[in-house]
Amino acid sequence: MIRAGSSPCGELGAICRATGGEARPSRHPMARGQSGSAFPITALTLVIVSAVAMGFATMAATEPTIAHNQLRTIQARALAEAGVERAIWALNNPDDRLGIPPAFAAAPAPYDGSQFVIVPGASAPGGFRVTVANGATSYERTITALGWAPGESASGPKAVQKITVTALNARLIVRDPPAAVAVRGDLHIGANTVVDARADRSCGAKVATLSLGQTSFQGTGQDLRGASDDATRRNQVTDAGGGAVPGAPGDAVTNVAPAAFDFLLTDADLNALRGLARMRGTYLQGAVIFDASRPMPDGLIFIDTVSGRNVTAERATPATADIDLASAIIGDGAAAGPTGTWSGWLIVNGSVSIRTDARLRGFVHAQGSLSYEGPGTGGLSGAMVSGGIGPVPPPAGGAGAASDIAIAYDCEAVRTGGGTVAGRWAIKTGSYKESSGS
């Protein structure tokens, strides 16, 4: 019984209360039972401490190993990248004895993976094996490099990293058009239009114009000149009758077979150009107007559909909606260079309308219609082509229209974008793949 005002626990206080209120004398039988427990407690403590120490020791032994493995992996990756860079160097130096020729079935050693190339200067001597193969297109090469740190025949732990990239040469994307103006549709030549393909035969004799359909003349004063033509006559039109470009094509070839337009950019080409334009900040979408307030930057310009997808080929389904097509208008003041000349490649997933007297130098490619009305002294050195997909804007009444302009075929300007498109191999955006091991 517990009465208020007095505690049966007395001086034992909390211990007593914790045991239910029973006060125990100091020499309780339980206390006497602790005799001999010191050594087991000590042993248990030592076991626990030893276990902790062993865990610590294991960690201590593992940490440096992990760190060295990490370093070797990083070194191996850098050596694999050295292999990729070496291959790119070789592609850019086809004339060097250690270079890779422009065309090959099997790359020469060491770019066939047959040799282990030691990279001097690495603290852990390492190196790489590299293989270069032809890619999916004529302007792509596949590079696979294996980096080893230390060397592949070294004893002890070693790291291997594999890198696969696609190298791309932008200048090889555009194929030489067979005409200064090529239209996959009907072509209308306006008054006083001059199209001349005679001056540049460096990539073969070209015709002035080429059309899938008819070529008509509106007004007077046209002067079409093909390179393989009788120089004393102009505007000689040859009907291909739905076949290939004939051997004696004259100045203008009409009714050629669709297969003759194999120089047009494919979806793969457009994808590659889109990536390049994105990388250099000249990728645009939808309706774009270039003029004095928004001049055209030199080099590659890619104007894409609103959706960012390539235009569906004609008669293929689902057709690209007209509202999705890109459109580019080039007005006065668009060529902002000091000489009033724009140089580059203009690639449009839609229509192009040129309405300026500025000088243009390079290559103009419209997947849709193309019209050029440039009064004055302007003109184009290079070539322009139309894929003829989508609606044709009035008043041209055809897939392509030209009037009052001067176009001169210039092979070098087409291939190099007037000297603005780099002709060196580089890693294609988004193609870098890395993996551990071989």
Added chain:
Amino acid sequence: MAIAEIAVAAAVLAVGLVGVSAAFPSLGYAIQEGKQLSTATFLATQRLEQVRRARWEQGPPAVDELGVSTSRLAAPMSGAVTTFPDEPALPGSYAGYSRSVRIADCAAGCGGIARGDLRQVTVSVTYRPMTAGGGFAAAGSRAATITMYLAQR
């Protein structure tokens, strides 16, 4: 518990703890070494990525943000600009680490290639290892080194 019993237990415990604790500095040193090497590897990778991002293009226009080291002791320079200066003491939590970049012009030869449009980049991060007592070693240093080639674009 008798006093003698407790005394013996305490003595055994003391001997055991001393034995275990004697190993702790060397274990700590090993862990610290791993940490330092991991940090050095990270710092070297970081610098190598900065070097890889630098433009080196034939052009036109020609661009050279990489530069070349005139000797094995010199930081790379492009024109009058030091492109990747030596970092003898990194700031903040990386105190104790130093970092350097050397870029060799392969015109002088890199694995059989003697052309100026290929360069060899070497990034080194050095640090003073810890002693068993927990301090920095008075002398000697360790390094994490990464090297690769870069081709002109």
